Amino acid sequence: MIELFSAESGHYALALACVLALAQFVLPLWGAARARRFLLDLAPSLACAQFLALLYAFLCLIVCAIEDDFSVQNVAANSALSKPLLYKITGVWGNHEGSVLLWALILALCGGAVALLGRGLPLVLKARVLAVLGGVSTGFQLFCLLTSDPFDRVWPAPPDGQGMNPLLQDPGLAFHPPVLYTGYVGFAVPFAFAVAALIEGRVDAAWGRWVRPWAVAAWCFLTLGIAMGSWWSYYVLGWGGYWFWDPVENASLIPWLTGTALVHSAIVVEKRDALRIWTVLLAIASFSFSLSGTFLVRSGILNSVHAFANDPARGVFILALLGIVIGGSLLLFAWRAPSLSAGGMFAPLSREGGLVLNNILLCALCAVVVTGTMYPPFMQILTGRTLSVGKPFFDATTIPLALPLMIVMAVGTMLPWKRGSLSPLLHRLWLAALVAGLALLGGLMLLDGILPALCAAAALWVILASLTDLATRLGARVDRHAGWRASLIGMSRRGRHLPRAMWGSAIAHIGVGVTVLGLTGMSQARHDVVEIGIGQTLHQGNLDWSLLAVRQERGPNYKALVADLMVSRHGQVLATLHPSRRDFVSQHQVTTDVAIRTNLMRDLYAALGEAHGSGQDARYVLRLHDNPLAPWIWLGGVIMALGGGLSLSDRRHRFGAPMKRRPAPTLRGGSGS
Numbered sequence: 264m265i266e267l268f269s270a271e272s273g274h275y276a277l278a279l280a281c282v283l284a285l286a287q288f289v290l291p292l293w294g295a296a297r298a299r300r301f302l303l304d305l306a307p308s309l310a311c312a313q314f315l316a317l318l319y320a321f322l323c324l325i326v327c328a329i330e331d332d333f334s335v336q337n338v339a340a341n342s343a344l345s346k347p348l349l350y351k352i353t354g355v356w357g358n359h360e361g362s363v364l365l366w367a368l369i370l371a372l373c374g375g376a377v378a379l380l381g382r383g384l385p386l387v388l389k390a391r392v393l394a395v396l397g398g399v400s401t402g403f404q405l406f407c408l409l410t411s412d413p414f415d416r417v418w419p420a421p422p423d424g425q426g427m428n429p430l431l432q433d434p435g436l437a438f439h440p441p442v443l444y445t446g447y448v449g450f451a452v453p454f455a456f457a458v459a460a461l462i463e464g465r466v467d468a469a470w471g472r473w474v475r476p477w478a479v480a481a482w483c484f485l486t487l488g489i490a491m492g493s494w495w496s497y498y499v500l501g502w503g504g505y506w507f508w509d510p511v512e513n514a515s516l517i518p519w520l521t522g523t524a525l526v527h528s529a530i531v532v533e534k535r536d537a538l539r540i541w542t543v544l545l546a547i548a549s550f551s552f553s554l555s556g557t558f559l560v561r562s563g564i565l566n567s568v569h570a571f572a573n574d575p576a577r578g579v580f581i582l583a584l585l586g587i588v589i590g591g592s593l594l595l596f597a598w599r600a601p602s603l604s605a606g607g608m609f610a611p612l613s614r615e616g617g618l619v620l621n622n623i624l625l626c627a628l629c630a631v632v633v634t635g636t637m638y639p640p641f642m643q644i645l646t647g648r649t650l651s652v653g654k655p656f657f658d659a660t661t662i663p664l665a666l667p668l669m670i671v672m673a674v675g676t677m678l679p680w681k682r683g684s685l686s687p688l689l690h691r692l693w694l695a696a697l698v699a700g701l702a703l704l705g706g707l708m709l710l711d712g713i714l715p716a717l718c719a720a721a722a723l724w725v726i727l728a729s730l731t732d733l734a735t736r737l738g739a740r741v742d743r744h745a746g747w748r749a750s751l752i753g754m755s756r757r758g759r760h761l762p763r764a765m766w767g768s769a770i771a772h773i774g775v776g777v778t779v780l781g782l783t784g785m786s787q788a789r790h791d792v793v794e795i796g797i798g799q800t801l802h803q804g805n806l807d808w809s810l811l812a813v814r815q816e817r818g819p820n821y822k823a824l825v826a827d828l829m830v831s832r833h834g835q836v837l838a839t840l841h842p843s844r845r846d847f848v849s850q851h852q853v854t855t856d857v858a859i860r861t862n863l864m865r866d867l868y869a870a871l872g873e874a875h876g877s878g879q880d881a882r883y884v885l886r887l888h889d890n891p892l893a894p895w896i897w898l899g900g901v902i903m904a905l906g907g908g909l910s911l912s913d914r915r916h917r918f919g920a921p922m923k924r925r926p927a928p929t930l931r932g933g934s935g936s
Contacts (some may be wrong), residue, residue, distance in 0.1 A: 264427060267325070268322055268326035269323065269327075270321075270323065270324075270332065270334075270335045270414040270416065270426070271322025271414070271604070272323050272668070272787060273319070273320040273321075273322075273324055273327075273413075273414050274320075274412065275412040276316045276319045276320035277316075277317070277320040277342035277364070277404060277407060277408060277412075277414070278408060279316045280313050280316035280317045280320065280367075280371065280400075280404055281401060281404035281405060281407075281408060283309055283312050284313050284314060284371075284397045284400040284401040284404055285397070285401045286305075286309055286397070286400055287310055287313060287393060287394060287396070287397030287400070288303050288394050288395075288398040288400075288583070289394075289395035290302045290306070290309070290394075291305065291306040291390035291391065291393055291397075292390075292394045293305055293395040294306075294379070294390060295387050295390055295394075295462075295767070296393055300386070300654070301406070303387060304386075304497075305389040305391065306378070306390040306393040306394065306397075307378035307379070307389075307393065307434055308378075308902075309377040309393075309397065310371070310375050310377065310393050310397070310652040310827060311375050311379070311398070312380060313371050313374065313375075313400065314368075314371040314372055314374065314375040314875045315532070317364075317367055317371045317404075318368060318371075319386075320364065320368075320414075321364055321365070321368050321399055322931070323414070324337070324355050324413050324414070325352055325355050326363065327414075327933065328342055328352065328354060328355050329348070329351055329352065330585075330932040331344055331351075331424070332420075333420045333421050333422070333423065333424050333653065334416050334417060334418065334420035335413075335414060335416060335417070335653040335670060336396040336415040336416065336417045337358065337360050337361060337413045337414070338422055338663075339417055339420070339424045339425065340358070340423060340424065341357065341358045341361075341424070341425070341426075341427050341538075342354055342424040342426065342427060343423055343424040343425065343426040343427070343478070343531050343638075344423050344424070345426075345819060345820040346426060346427060346432075346820060347432075347435065347819050347820070350427060350431075350432045350436070351820050352437075353431075353436045354427045354431065354436075356441065357427060357428070357431045357440070359411060359437055359577075360407070360411045360412065361413055361657070362440060362444075363403065363407055363411050363413075363415050363442065364407055364461070365440065365444055366403060366444055366448060367403045367404050367407060368555070369441070369444050369445050369448040369449075370396065370399060370400050370403060370448045370451055371400055373396060373398040373448060373449060373451055373452050373700075374393055374397065374400065375695075375870070376452075377389070377392055377393060377396065377452060377455075377477075378393060381473075382425040383425060384473060385935050388456075388459055388460075388463065389464070391455075391459035391462055391463070392452070392455040392456055393455075393457075394459075394911045395454070395455035395458045395459060396451060396452070396455045398456075398588075398932050399451055399454050399455075402584045402587065402588065403584075406577075406580055406581065406584065409580065410577045410580050411577060413621045417540070426820070428822070428852075429845065429847040429852050429854045430499060430500070430854055433495065433499055433643055435494070435495040435499065437482045437496075438491060439488060439491040439492050439495055440488075442484055442488040442491060442589070443484075443485065443488025443491070443492060443515060444485050444488075444517075444772070445481075445484040445485075446483075446484035446485025446486070446487070446518075446522075447481075447485065447488075447515075447553040447556070447557075448480070448481075448487045448490075449477065449480055449481025449484055449485070450481045450485075450518060450522060450546075450549040450553055451550050451553075452477040452478075452481070453474050453477050453478045453481070453525060453529075453546040453549065453550070454547055454549070454550035454551075454592070456470065456474045456477070456546065456571065457474075457543045457544075457546035457547050457592070457596075458544075458547075458576050458592055458595060460543060461543065461592075461595045461596060461599040461600070462595070462599075463597075464599055464601055464602055465603075465605070466540075466542070466543060467532075467536060467539075468532060468533055468534075468536045468540040470532065470860075471529050471531075471533035471539075471542065472530030472533045472537075474529050474532075474542070475526070475529040475530065475533055475544065475725065476550075476911055478522065478526050478546070479526055479907050479910055479911050480911055481522060481549075481905075482503065482519070482522045482523060482525075482526050482907055483904045483907035483908055483911065484904075485518065485519050485522060486519065486900055486903050486907065487516065487900065487901070487904045488905045489515050489516065489519060489900065490897050490900025490901065490904075491687060492512070493505045493506055493512075493895075493896065493897065493900075494871070494897045496512075497893075498857050498859055499854075499857070500855075501855030501870040501886065502539070503788075503790055503868060503870065503886055503888045503890075504785075505785065505896055507654070507925035508635070508652075508653055508654055508655075508657045510559065510636050511556075511559070511560055513536040513632050513635070513636040514552075514555070514559055514636070514751075515556065515559065516554030516632055516897075517552045517555075517556065517629055517632055517633055517636075518549050518550075518552040518832055520552045520625050520626070520628050520629040520632070521545055521548045521549045521552055521626070522549045522916040523625055523924050524545050524622040524625040524626060524629075525542065525545040525546055525548075525549050526661070527540055527618045527621055527622060528541055528542040528545055528618065528619065528622055531615050531618055531619075534680060535609065535615055535680055537608075537609060537615055538615070538618075538619070538763075539603050540600050540603050541622070543596065543600065543603070543620075544596060544600075546762075547589075547592045547593065547596060551588070551589040551592070552583075552591065552628070552629075554584070554585055555585065555589075556587055556589060557581060558581040558582075559670070565612055565861065569684070574598065576766065578736060579710075581780070588818045593863070598824050600613060608635075609680070609681050609682070610682040610683070610883075611680070611682060612678065612682050612683045612684070612685070612855045613679065613682050613683045614678040614679060614680050614681075614683070615680065616674060616678075617671055617674060617676075617678050617682070618675055619677025620671050621672060621675055622667040624667060624671065625668065627664050628661055628664050628665065631657075631664065632657070632659045632661070632908070633659055635652045635656055635657055635660070636652075638650070638652055639651060639652055639654070639873075643793075657837070658714075662714055662717075662850070665718075665721075666667065666717055666721050668717070669675065669721040669722070669724065669725050669734070669775070669776075669779070670721065671723065672725055672772055673692075673695070673724055673725045673728030673729065673772070676729075676732055676768060677691060677692070677728070677731075677732050677735075683923065686767055689736055691731060691732075691793045692728055692731060694727070694731070694798060695724060695727035695731050696724070696729055697724060699720045699724035699727065702719055702720045702722070702723045703716055703717065703719075703720035706719045706720060710783070710786075710787060711786075711787055712786070714786075715783045715786045716785065718778075718779055718782065718783045718786075719780060719783045720890070721779065722775075722776040722777075722779035722780045722783065723771055723780075724776075725773070725775055725779070726772075726773050726776035726777070728772075728861070729769040729770075729773050729776070730773070731770055733765075733766075736757070736765065737757050737758050737761065737763055737791045739920065742923050762913055763909050763910060763912055763913040764913040765888070765907055766906075766910075767906045767907060767909035767910025767911070767912075767913070768906065768910060769906070770902060770903075770905060770906030770909060771902070771903045771904070771906030771907055771910070773899065773902060773906070774899045774902030774903030774904075774905070774906055775899065776899070777895050777898055777899035777901060777902055778895065778896055778898075778899025778900060778903070780892055780895050780899075781892045781893060781894070781895030781896035781897075781898070781899060782896060783889070783892070784865075784891040784892025784893065784895065785890055785892065785893055785896065787891055788887070788888055788889060788890040788891065789803055789804050789888070789889040790886070790887065790888040791803055791886075792872075792884065792885070792886050792887075793885055793887065794875065794882045794883065794884050794885075795882060795883065795885065796810070796811050796813075796879075796880070796881065796882045796883070796901065797810055797811070797812060797813060797879065797881070797883075798810065801885075801887065803887060804889060805832055805833070806830055806831070806832055806837075806867075806889055807830070807831045807832070808826055808828060808829075808830055808869070808885070808887050809828070809829045809830075809831070810826060810827075810828055810883065810885070811827040811828065811829055811839075812826070812827045813825070813826045813827070813874075813881070813883060814827070816843070818845065820847060821845045821846055821848070822845070822846045822848065823843045823844065823845045823846070823856070824840065824844045824846075824871065824874065824905070825842075825871075826840075826842050826843070826869075826871045826883060826885070827839065827841060828841070828842065828858070828869050828885070829830050830860070830867050832842050837867065837916035838860035838862070838867050840858035840859075840860060840867065841856075841858050841870045842855070842856065842858040842870050842871040842885075843856040843858075843871055844856070844871045844873075855870050855871065855872070856871075857869070857870045858870075861893070861894050863894050863895075864891070864894075865889065865890060865891045865892065865893065866888070866889075866890040866893040866894065867888075867890075868886075868887070868888035868889075868890055868893075869885060869887055869888070870885070871883060871884075871885060872884030872885065872886065872928060873895045903917045
């Protein structure tokens with residue numbers, strides 16, 4: 264088995280995949296230009312073969328890690344004999360080389376999915392989409408082979424490896440990077456559809472329906488990936504926060520914002536055959552920002568606990584790849600976009616108008632985050648001065664845009680297509696508006712600050728408006744003659760016939776409201792950093808934190824100092840927490856293992872810091888938090904992703920749009936199908 268899955272076998276499989284990706288890029292485009300059907304028919308087979316070759320290469324790297332083959336540089340630098348088996352496997356993508364290989368594998372998986380699931384696509388369009396995906400795959404696999412080969416050998420082989428970054432030795436690593444990368448790379452499919460449409464010179468409602476499921480799927484994975492990453496930093500880093508406006512965190516938020524706009528814009532293309540040019544541009548922008556984030560993480564421009572590498576040579580390669588992919592697609596857009604018609608007309612007060620305003624606000628938010636993220640490194644390059652843009656800037660600039668976005672989000676889905684009226688809308692939403700207004704008044708009295716009160720009211724507005732929309736579609740009213748039981752039966756019957764996409768949209772919007780409520784609750788959190796001895800108690804609000812004992816423990820590859828911390832209120836014990844401080848001897852690194860007790864309405868959060876002194880007189884640094892509604896931040900992210908998944912399960916979107924039969928055998932020229 265070791266010989267079958269050796270480093271050399273993996274390297275050859277990676278090289279084979281690169282050749283297949285290049286063929287997938289060149290041959291279908293040539294076939295479309297020369298009207299050669301047999302070349303077009305090769306595209307799906309090449310995409311599937313490329314995926315299988317990369318899958319084999321990835322399995323080879325996993326086997327090398329499991330077998331402790333320290334003659335492989337990647338394994339020697341990121342693993343060790345004492346490392347638990349789970350982290351030997353997950354550590355494969357916990358480093359630069361392995362993560363790039365995972366990125367390429369997921370990209371190939373997307374190409375294989377288009378090949379297998381896109382049977383209803385026109386032959387030439389499908390071939391061009393796969394060709395674009397093949398071209399991007401070629402670039403990343405060349406990046407692997409030339410600058411980031413995960414199968415490089417080291418001689419002589421060390422008897423033991425250097426071990427993995429202890430911060431990454433967490434079960435979250437098994438899921439967070441693959442899910443996040445699937446979201447990042449998933450936007451390559453809408454990007455490929457956009458480039459293929461520009462080459463063909465045609466964007467229509469059928470194109471919008473073909474693009475929308477891929478955009479929704481990528482958005483769902485990216486939403487889950489961001490939520491998991493936020494939770495991971497919350498309970499692993501021990502800082503007590505969920506989002507630090509870290510540049511690499513922002514690099515995932517930026518394509519999420521444009522991807523959200525893309526999903527909404529694709530709806531308009533599908534339903535009303537409008538916003539064609541904008542949708543194509545958003546598809547290009549979403550994947551371009553995903554690639555840009557990859558460049559920033561791996562070039563050394565951004566310093567972050569999340570950054571993988573600090574290698575200018577790698578950064579130059581990715582920068583060249585960015586120039587080709589992003590620059591080429593934008594040049595193609597500038598050339599072909601004027602030939603695309605604007606599509607259907609609509610009044611400003613309509614569902615289309617609401618979605619346009621929604622997208623404007625999302626893009627404005629994206630511009631703010633891009634500016635705040637890129638301003639410090641650019642100023643350092645230009646002036647040599649080190650600047651920091653943090654939470655105060657982002658709070659002051661994003662919240663004024665997020666509040667109107669939530670107001671529009673709640674109203675837009677209730678407006679009719681093409682032309683709407685205010686009076687029916689006000690009649691349906693008066694109760695939601697009343698409750699949100701009362702919540703605002705209560706928030707002004709109970710919460711610390713005006714912005715938290717506004718955010719809480721806006722979140723309730725979104726949730727209640729979404730529920731009102733569902734209730735209206737279900738006909739939620741009691742018929743005086745039929746009675747409440749017959750009314751419920753009627754609602755149930757209408758609910759079964761209501762499209763899943765409508766349920767999904769409402770649930771996703773509710774998830775946004777739940778997340779904002781969680782963020783608002785966290786803004787009211789109580790936290791203290793104290794130094795106390797064993798037997799002492801800290802009073803925090805109506806909570807008492809008592810340090811009962813501190814003891815030594817030994818893990819599989821670390822030594823730990825564990826505290827026993829009792830939390831009580833008015834003499835009643837609420838929880839006993841066990842935060843610890845782990846010393847990884849082989850890596851000469853100390854990490855914090857946070858203790859969290861939650862009841863879904865609040866988190867009791869404790870982190871153990873350094874010890875001063877020894878014996879019974881020792882004093883220990885503790886970070887103590889009482890975080891109201893903290894779990895709602897991640898619960899809302901899960902609800903959003905579930906809403907997107909439910910929309911994706913709608914049969915109409917899963918199998919694509921019904922299309923007219925085209926005279927396929929003629930295959931005229933290079934600009935039509």
